[in-house]
Amino acid sequence: MTGTRPIDAYETEWRRPTVFASHRTKWIVYGLGIAFLAWNVWEARVSLERFVYGLGQGAVLLEGMVPPDFGVSVTANGIETERSFWRIYEGMVETLAMSIVATVAGVAISVPVAVMAAENLVPRPVYYVGRAIVSVTRAMHELIVGIVLVVGFGFGALAGVLALVFATPGFFAKLLAEDLEDIDPAQLDAVRSTGAGPLSVLVYGVLPQVLPRMIGLTIYRWDINLRASTILGIVGAGGIGATLNTAFNTYEYDYAMAILLAIIALVVLGEIISAYTRRRVQ
Amino acid sequence: MADTEDRDGVTEYPEWNRHDVTTRLVRFLGLLGAVSLTVLAWRGLGVRYEYVASAPTEIRNLFGRMYPPDVAYTGDIVTPMLHTVNIAVVGTLGAICLALPVAYLGARNTTPNDATYAIGKLIISGSRSVHSIIWALVFVIMFGTGVLAGILAVTFRSIGFIAKLLAEEIEEIDETAVEAVRATGGGPLDVLIYGVVPQVKAGFVGIAVYRWDINVREATIIGLVGAGGIGVELNNRINAFDWPAVLTILLAILAVVLVSEFVSAYARRMVR
Amino acid sequence: MLSISTLGKTYGTGERALDDVSFDVEGSQVVAVIGPSGAGKSTLIRCINRLTEPTDGEVRLDGTNLTSLSNRELRAARREIGMVFQEYALVERLTVMENVLSGRLGYVSTWRGFRRKFPQEDVQQAYATLDRVGLRGHEDDRADELSGGQRQRVGIARAVLQRPKIVLADEPTSSLDPETSRAVMELLTEIAREESIPVLINIHEVPLAREHADRIIGLTDGKLVFDGTPDELDDRALDRIYRSEEPGGNADRQGTPEPEPTAGDDVNPPLERVKADARSSPEGR
CATH class of the missing domain: 3.40.50.300 (P-loop containing nucleotide triphosphate hydrolases)
Structure with missing residues (x-):
């Protein structure tokens, strides 16, 4: 098919447009990217010998793990539980308790941070402070905060709870702030025009618009806190993780496997509850 | 305001309430449940109140001991920091390789049959429900302390995440566009390159970069159980009560994580 | 026939x-x-x-x-056999030109297709066809930036580029x-005449x-x-x-x-x- 001009009037070359400034830039970026990846692989210096040896060790480990030992034994007169079973039970209860307390306290401090980090509600300087808090608490992993706090407060759940509370604004305030930025400004003006003060504006204009979302986020955060609580014990900050760490360190792999299964069950249960409640609320 | 004059047939306005009785009851019970659960949880923790009361002082003391950060120490953490980034990059690469077939199995429209779909879903949820530090514990036992265990921990944790999102991406492709390429007489590879890849490429790059960003953060902690990276150094400094050095490490982690977050966000904007 | x-x-x-x-x-x-x-x-x-x-x-x-x-x-x-689809069936994230050139995929090697290195006469033909269907200058647009009528024209151009025996x-x-429908039908009719297919x-x-x-x-x-x-x-x-x-x-x-x-x-x-x-x-x- 011919166009409006004779066929030879049309170009014979076509190059795919690129998002980069030019095709040359594109190849430079690709080259650098590949070089970076290659350097990383080389830098890791993984020797095949060690890898194969590890696989053998893995087989030994797996053998030690199966069957898992929950510390429950069946004797002639029925089921008997041992101390190790109670350690799992207590660890699980502590994990659960930590997640709940940390969620309540964490949300309590995150709400004001969220307001601070919402561009449309506060003056500029306050906004920057709010964003900074969100960034810093997001960047630091719970375990890092946990290990530092353990030194400050000693082993136990308090350090773990505080670590989780510290990490909460990075998630909760960030997402809530985004919702606050999306609220309908006309409703705020309506409340303001009745002569209401700033606090009343928050309660009557802002809160009703974001409350369901807040409840949803709280439950979501609890779910995350529950996961984190299961591992904080590895650095001594309370919960089932401590028991798991000890089991690995003392080569009780079958007991460790039992704890792992218990952790997975708890995490999956938490996820189901969280997903179900969030669907109901929103 | 309720009009209470009910003489002479004047209409009596009902009292206004925000919600009807059942809604209020459910809300009240929900709130009561939440409060009592919190109280119960708090008592279950058995934390002594004086500890809580002294918390602010303790934290201030801790910071007092840390400040000012040990600037001279900065040079020593460059290598472990590079290892951290290494672990994140290689771990993500490994996870991508392993996640591709899993995503293929876990996507409704590409999986061969119900059994393979179940296997795909099982791998995805299994990988996701074990935290990377637990994977690290396991791999340190297998491969000894060091970067290798860290890489594998990051890899195994990321498979599920990448495979899940990628499977969703595959499920969303426009089949008619694929069919159109087939209708021009293109072979299976042509169909893949022109029909499928362009549709999932942006999503795939986004997922990979996003996971890499998460993995940088994860790679900072797996060293706490000996799986290489900055975590090892942090653990050592804390055990030595070298607090100014600890603060240096914390600031370095903060910087690296924020930079990788920025890079990741930028890269994801570019590919859209 | x-x-x-x-x-x-x-x-x-x-x-x-x-x-x-x-x-x-x-x-x-x-x-x-x-x-x-x-x-x-x-x-x-x-x-x-x-x-x-x-x-x-x-x-x-x-x-x-x-x-x-x-x-x-x-x-x-x-x-x-050229084919034009109901919902255009363009690969939306590819450019207009790539969509049109994909009509030649059956003729070029996979490797050339992968590198978007189509023979010169194909590229020339693609430019001419795009001009013919009224999309000159849109070569580098992504398919999802076009309107429905424009997308269908790309779909038609893709079919034409196959130099088919039938569409x-x-x-x-x-x-x-309705307006665009009529234009698309006219285009298809004209193609039948011009290509004698x-x-x-x-x-x-x-x-x-x-x-x-x-x-x-x-x-x-x-x-x-x-x-x-x-x-x-x-x-x-x-x-x-x-x-x-x-x-x-x-x-x-x-x-x-x-x-x-x-x-x-x-x-x-x-x-x-x-x-x-x-x-x-x-x-x-």
């Missing part, structure tokens, strides 16, 4: 979508296939290039029996507004079919019930197509099957209106 004989398709569910359909198409004929939804129009088109596998009968293109080809041979045969169009106008078009709107087609084929319940010129498509013929009137006469069967609701009622007017329009426009405009 495209020759279809006793073509049939039974789906896995047992549904008989196409039953004993035979007709020939040649020259630069524009053939419109009309019929109610579910009559098997799409199945017919898709059975020709075997995007849907027919269960019986034959399709021959210039003597080659398409229904008996191996996968590799089928791919070679598909290069000679199949599966409801090419059903996602478009037949164009087979599935279409819902009877007036559009009358206006542009040289020949109309009516399908009902998978059977060919009408084959003639637009002039021959009178009320009785329309009744036969749309009410599947049987000799016994189901007089009480009032509910005419409505056309598939695709992109809004203004695009697909209710059948009664379609028929009224069809009657009021004697022989196209």
Whole structure:
């Protein structure tokens, strides 16, 4: 098919447009990217010998793990539980308790941070402070905060709870702030025009618009806190993780496997509850 | 305001309430449940109140001991920091390789049959429900302390995440566009390159970069159980009560994580 | 010449979508296939290039029996059959040019295709075709930046670039507004003339079919019930197509099957209106 001009009037070359400034830039970026990846692989210096040896060790480990030992034994007169079973039970209860307390306290401090980090509600300087808090608490992993706090407060759940509370604004305030930025400004003006003060504006204009979302986020955060609580014990900050760490360190792999299964069950249960409640609320 | 004059047939306005009785009851019970659960949880923790009361002082003391950060120490953490980034990059690469077939199995429209779909879903949820530090514990036992265990921990944790999102991406492709390429007489590879890849490429790059960003953060902690990276150094400094050095490490982690977050966000904007 | 004989398709569910359909198409004929939804129009088109596998009968293109080809041979045969789709079926994240050039994928090696290194004459042809369909200057736009009408023009350009022996169009106008629909139909008709190839078009709107087609084929319940010129498509013929009137006469069967609701009622007017329009426009405009 011919166009409006004779066929030879049309170009014979076509190059795919690129998002980069030019095709040359594109190849430079690709080259650098590949070089970076290659350097990383080389830098890791993984020797095949060690890898194969590890696989053998893995087989030994797996053998030690199966069957898992929950510390429950069946004797002639029925089921008997041992101390190790109670350690799992207590660890699980502590994990659960930590997640709940940390969620309540964490949300309590995150709400004001969220307001601070919402561009449309506060003056500029306050906004920057709010964003900074969100960034810093997001960047630091719970375990890092946990290990530092353990030194400050000693082993136990308090350090773990505080670590989780510290990490909460990075998630909760960030997402809530985004919702606050999306609220309908006309409703705020309506409340303001009745002569209401700033606090009343928050309660009557802002809160009703974001409350369901807040409840949803709280439950979501609890779910995350529950996961984190299961591992904080590895650095001594309370919960089932401590028991798991000890089991690995003392080569009780079958007991460790039992704890792992218990952790997975708890995490999956938490996820189901969280997903179900969030669907109901929103 | 309720009009209470009910003489002479004047209409009596009902009292206004925000919600009807059942809604209020459910809300009240929900709130009561939440409060009592919190109280119960708090008592279950058995934390002594004086500890809580002294918390602010303790934290201030801790910071007092840390400040000012040990600037001279900065040079020593460059290598472990590079290892951290290494672990994140290689771990993500490994996870991508392993996640591709899993995503293929876990996507409704590409999986061969119900059994393979179940296997795909099982791998995805299994990988996701074990935290990377637990994977690290396991791999340190297998491969000894060091970067290798860290890489594998990051890899195994990321498979599920990448495979899940990628499977969703595959499920969303426009089949008619694929069919159109087939209708021009293109072979299976042509169909893949022109029909499928362009549709999932942006999503795939986004997922990979996003996971890499998460993995940088994860790679900072797996060293706490000996799986290489900055975590090892942090653990050592804390055990030595070298607090100014600890603060240096914390600031370095903060910087690296924020930079990788920025890079990741930028890269994801570019590919859209 | 495209020759279809006793073509049939039974789906896995047992549904008989196409039953004993035979007709020939040649020259630069524009053939419109009309019929109610579910009559098997799409199945017919898709059975020709075997995007849907027919269960019986034959399709021959210039003597080659398409229904008996191996996968590799089928791919070679598909290069000679251009196809235009209902929802454009462009790869939205690729540029307009890549979509058009993908019409040449059957001719170039996979490696060249991968690098987007198409032969010079193909690129030249692609530029010319884009100019012809009125999209000059849009080469580097991404397909998802275009309007519906523009996208369908890219789809047509892709089919034309195959230098096909026939173009199949599966409801090419059903996602478009009436104005654009007419323009797309005009373009398809002109292509038939300029390339001297037949164009087979599935279409819902009877007036559009009358206006542009040289020949109309009516399908009902998978059977060919009408084959003639637009002039021959009178009320009785329309009744036969749309009410599947049987000799016994189901007089009480009032509910005419409505056309598939695709992109809004203004695009697909209710059948009664379609028929009224069809009657009021004697022989196209």
